[in-house]
Amino acid sequence: MASSQSLALAVLFSFLSCNASLASSDGFLQCLSAAIPEQLLYTQSSPSFTSVLVSSIQNPKFFTPSTVRPLVIITPTDASHVQATVVCGRQNDVRIRVRSGGHDYEGLSYRSKRPEVFAVVDLATLCSVSVDQKAATAWVDSGATIGELYYAISKASNLLAFPAGICPTTGVGGHFSGGGLGMLLRKYGAAIDNVLDATLVDAKGRLLDKQTMETDVFWAIRGGGGQSFGIVLSWKVKLVPVPPRVTMFSIPKSVNEGAINILTKWQEVAPALPEDLFIMAIIKKQVAKFQSMYLGTCDALLLLMGTRFPELGLNQTHCKEMTWIQSVPYIYLGNTATVEDILNRTTSMNSxxxxxxxxxxxxxxxxxxxxxxxxxxxxxxxxxxxxxxxxxxxxxxxxxxxxxxxxxxxxxxxxxxxxxxxxxxxxxxxxxxxxxxxxxxxxxxxxxxxxxxxRDLDLGENVVVGNVTSYQAGLVWGQKYYKGNFQRLAMAKGEVDPDDYFRNEQSIPPLVASK
Structure with missing residues (x-):
């Protein structure tokens, strides 16, 4: 769990009161240096700037000479460092983008499509996980990966899990902010359905939790997308029970083997099966691969599939029984991967x-x-x-x-x-x-x-009018992601960040209620 505000923040506010006129990049860097240890700041002239920037970039098309890069990367180790960055940014008109794992499909956590001066808060060093086995809860920092969260849970108990995504290198912060879907979704819902509390640094630099943030803001951060309402530093989550053994299978079916008929049946059967069974389908070229997790034994699964979905042809040879934590590397990294492999943060820049x-x-x-x-x-x-x-x-x-x-x-x-x-x-x-x-x-x-x-920017991009993101323009893409919830999100944004400090090409626009 991220630590509380420290003495350094008090020093920062004192510094700002004497330097309110430093509205420039230099002023921003000076402000940061007064409150954050130098070794946690990477300017563009720093020898390690590039290596830190690419450390969690998943898509190399967002690392080209034409890419607008941050003025500085901040790697906080304490909540006060994040608070300081926000206050310095507001004081000097430097916006902030936030990165927890870098899996965002449009790279908006570390690059801008438009020329602007911005900084990146990279939360990778805020990555602790604290599990309370008796209460079946955990606090996880936003900079932890899903793999690190899963691993910590498994060390506490092999009968507890958490319903989040499949890819172990995904950062918790961004993943939870958008929803968080994985192989337990039919049994326990999305990750956000199991969030109990959170700590948030808002646009004023305040450190808030569920009790001190507005009700609509706590609602908004659980699925309203990252980088709109502030910087979520940590999350308290409810852990869920799993049996000692789960059963996995992966069955490929080509068109010549009846893939079309099987898929036609799958799309109606899979959502109606008992919630202990999840069967996803991946189609590439002329082959559909059906991958599954069942919260039970192979024998029970064979009986269920024989009754409900015999077209897939599941038999004993397809079944792989294992613990829940063993299923994480199995489904994403293959049957030779180990549980320790889910702790590997290394990413590829090849694709x-x-x-x-x-x-x-x-x-x-x-x-x-x-x-x-x-x-x-x-x-x-x-x-x-x-x-x-x-x-x-x-x-x-x-x-x-x-x-x-x-x-x-x-x-x-x-x-x-x-x-x-x-x-x-x-x-x-x-x-x-x-x-x-x-x-x-x-x-x-x-x-x-x-x-x-x-995230897909082809669905629409924000338009800034008078230094505030247009609500009407945001509707174009916002209703696709959020349907009727978009207006409530915009109202929550208006409560916590009416000046639209936290914004990007698809951030929630503020909608301020008239008084």
Missing amino acids: FSKATSDYVRQAIPKDTWVQIFTWLAKPEAGIMIMDPYGGKMSSFPESATPFPHRAGVLYNIQYMNFWSAATDGSARTKWLKDFYTFMAPYVSQNPREAYVNY
């Missing part, structure tokens, strides 16, 4: 990518699946990843959290395409856009829903 998303509320007809596989057979094609909903996800009202994709959703789709530095990515991105257009009649409409953690 460029682009992604977007959809939600499906009515089953896609079989003849359309035939056309989908034709699209996926093209040389420049990407992949489709589909997660079934239902179960616990359907039990929450759309307004329970900002994340509105609840009852009525059969599954979500993530479309992704990849290319190397030596490849022209234009054909790959064009395929993605054209395929997204093709899918329009078969997915949710009015609005066409999207998942904010699969």
Whole structure:
């Protein structure tokens, strides 16, 4: 859990009172130096600036000579360092972007699409995890990875888990801020459905928790996207029970093996299965791979699948029984990976990518699946990843959290395409856009829903009017991510940050109620 405000913050406010006229980059750096140890600051002239900047960049297309880079990277080790950065930034008109793991699909946590002076608060060193086994809760800092959270839980108990994502290198801060979906979502909902408390540094530099922040602000940070309401330093989460053994399987089916018929059935069966069973589908080229976690034994799973989904052909040889924590490296890193491998923060800069998303509320007809596989057979094609909903996800009202994709959703789709530095990515991105257009009649409409953690700037970008983000312009993309919750998010933004200090190309605009 992030520590409380220290004496350094008092020194900072004293410094600011004497230097209120330093409204410049130099003033900002001087301000930081008065409150934060020098070794935690990396300016563009620092020998380690580039290595720190790329340390968690997931997509090398956002690390080019033309990329607008931060004036300085701050690597706080204490809450007071974050508070100091916010106060210095406000005083000197330098905005802040916040990075916890760098998995954001548009790189908005460490780069700007527009020329501006900004700093990056990199939370990687705020990464502690404290588990209370008896209470079945944990405090986790935003800079911890999901893998580190899972690992700490497993060390405390092999009968506790947390319902978050699959990729272990994803930072907790950004992941929780947008929702947090993984293989336990049908049993326990999203990560945000299991958040009990949080600590937040707001636009005034105050350190707040659930008791001291506005009710709508606590609601907003649990799914309203990162970098809009302040900087969340830590989260208190409710841990969930899992059995001693879970059963995993991964079954590929080609078109020649009946993949189209199986998918046509999967999209209706998977959301309606008992909530202990999660079966995702990944389509690449002419093969659909069905990956699953079942909270129980292989024998029980075989009986269930034989009754509810015999078309997949599950048999004893497909089953892999293991502990829940062993399932984390198995599903993401492969069957030779160890539990310790989920602690590896190393990322690759080899693959460029682009992604977007959809939600499906009515089953896609079989003849359309035939056309989908034709699209996926093209040389420049990407992949489709589909997660079934239902179960616990359907039990929450759309307004329970900002994340509105609840009852009525059969599954979500993530479309992704990849290319190397030596490849022209234009054909790959064009395929993605054209395929997204093709899918329009078969997915949710009015609005066409999207998942904010699969952020896509092609859905719309903010427009700044009079130094404040336009609410009307934000509606274009905001309703896709949040549906009817967007207005409440904007009102919460108006409560905690009416001057719109925390903003980026898709941050929540402030909507201030008239008095």
